[in-house]
Amino acid sequence: MERYGFGIDLGGTTCKLGLFQEDGTLEEKWEIPTDTTDNGVHILPDIAASVEEKILQHGFAKEQIIGAGIGVPGAVNDEGIVNRCINLGWGIIPVSKELSSLLGVPVFAANDANVAALGEAWKGSGSGYSSIAMITLGTGIGGGVVLGGQLVNGFHGAAGELGHIVVNPEEPDACNCGNHGCIEQYASATGIVRQAKKRLAESKQESVLRKETDLTAKCVFDAAKAGDPLAKRIAEEVCSMLGRVIGTVCNVINPEAVIIGGGVSRAGDILLDLMQVGFQNSVFHASRETEIRLASLGNDAGIFGAMKLLLNKDK
Numbered sequence: 001m002e003r004y005g006f007g008i009d010l011g012g013t014t015c016k017l018g019l020f021q022e023d024g025t026l027e028e029k030w031e032i033p034t035d036t037t038d039n040g041v042h043i044l045p046d047i048a049a050s051v052e053e054k055i056l057q058h059g060f061a062k063e064q065i066i067g068a069g070i071g072v073p074g075a076v077n078d079e080g081i082v083n084r085c086i087n088l089g090w091g092i093i094p095v096s097k098e099l100s101s102l103l104g105v106p107v108f109a110a111n112d113a114n115v116a117a118l119g120e121a122w123k124g125s126g127s128g129y130s131s132i133a134m135i136t137l138g139t140g141i142g143g144g145v146v147l148g149g150q151l152v153n154g155f156h157g158a159a160g161e162l163g164h165i166v167v168n169p170e171e172p173d174a175c176n177c178g179n180h181g182c183i184e185q186y187a188s189a190t191g192i193v194r195q196a197k198k199r200l201a202e203s204k205q206e207s208v209l210r211k212e213t214d215l216t217a218k219c220v221f222d223a224a225k226a227g228d229p230l231a232k233r234i235a236e237e238v239c240s241m242l243g244r245v246i247g248t249v250c251n252v253i254n255p256e257a258v259i260i261g262g263g264v265s266r267a268g269d270i271l272l273d274l275m276q277v278g279f280q281n282s283v284f285h286a287s288r289e290t291e292i293r294l295a296s297l298g299n300d301a302g303i304f305g306a307m308k309l310l311l312n313k314d315k
């Protein structure tokens with residue numbers, strides 16, 4: 001009898017779902033909108049209804065369903081209780097317990113960036129490695145750590161918050177987390193734009209970036225690749241900071257590989273090249289050769305990781 005599981009990646013606007021075979025083969029994936037009205041009370045019932053519908057469609061027997069894993073945008077403790085998801089309108093919600101009682105099968109929850117790291121470690125750029133750190137450069141910066149094939153969740157469910165490693169305590173502006181000078185303020189998509197605008201304002205140097213009406217992180221890297229000196233300096237600056245953070249992470253956990261994901265990682269090899277200076281200046285000599293690679297699962301990392309979370313717990 002074939003057994004199946006669901007990998008769920010819950011975001012603030014859409015929720016991605018995947019139906020997987022027990023061996024990790026993705027059968028089907030789809031999305032539903034995330035309804036954040038009424039403090040997000042409809043979110044879990046909507047997910048449950050969509051999963052039930054899929055089970056019916058395929059005519060699966062209850063015994064064929066192992067359960068579900070879910071990544072949520074907030075800190076989740078080992079009991080699967082999430083502590084405030086601002087973009088979902090949630091306070092303290094026992095996600096695993098609630099979704100499990102709606103579906104009648106085991107459900108395991110963890111932080112979305114941690115789950116994405118587990119996905120890359122399992123079926124993406126980290127497959128074949130037992131320990132990786134992943135850093136996701138999106139609107140913000142997320143992270144996750146997998147050691148010995150297992151996700152490191154942390155006592156408060158807040159392990160792998162690599163985006164909030166402070167690189168500049170003198171930073172006058174506050175990060176979204178309330179601290180000052182987190183790497184997220186410099187090397188996220190929004191951070192790169194902020195840094196570029198600052199450098200453009202400070203300098204009189206000519207740059208193609210001055211002509212951009214909608215300046216994005218992609219513009220900065222494209223211009224740097226094309227040889228624009230100011231864009232190159234901005235890219236070097238943010239990548240060097242990122243490299244230092246990755247070196248610091250390696251000094252703590254010494255992983256086999258570090259995976260860079262998220263929209264900004266589409267800049268490609270230039271990112272990896274420019275990062276090396278900061279990395280080599282902060283990493284302990286024994287870890288200098290640590291492999292740093294780009295992620296490969298894109299937006300599917302979350303559903304794969306959620307399925308792996310389920311499989312890891314279902315033992």
Ligand SMILES: [Zn+2]
Pocket residue numbers: 163164175176177178179182184
């Ligand atoms: Zn922060």
